Amino acid sequence: MPAVNCPTCKKAIEWSTDNKFRPFCCERCKLIDLGEWASENRVIKGQTPKGLPPELAQQLENFDEFDLGENDFFHE
Numbered sequence: 001m002p003a004v005n006c007p008t009c010k011k012a013i014e015w016s017t018d019n020k021f022r023p024f025c026c027e028r029c030k031l032i033d034l035g036e037w038a039s040e041n042r043v044i045k046g047q048t049p050k051g052l053p054p055e056l057a058q059q060l061e062n063f064d065e066f067d068l069g070e071n072d073f074f075h076e
């Protein structure tokens with residue numbers, strides 16, 4: 001069986017299709033990694049994405065951080 005290291009905790013795990021969290025060892029490590037990804041992709045205050053309706057852009061500017069980790073996209 002091929003083995004990989006969990007990207008979050010570096011623990012060696014077996015690469016198995018039974019492991020639905022692969023390449024992570026567990027759900028916790030997967031969520032931690034997704035959280036870090038989301039934090040890197042936060043909309044930064046004062047940098048409103050182009051093309052947004054003015055009302056939405058105004059709302060975004062009122063947030064210090066727009067946490068994409070809360071997005072339903074991450075829930076299977």
Ligand SMILES: [Zn+2]
Binds near residue numbers: 024
């Ligand atoms: Zn892990």
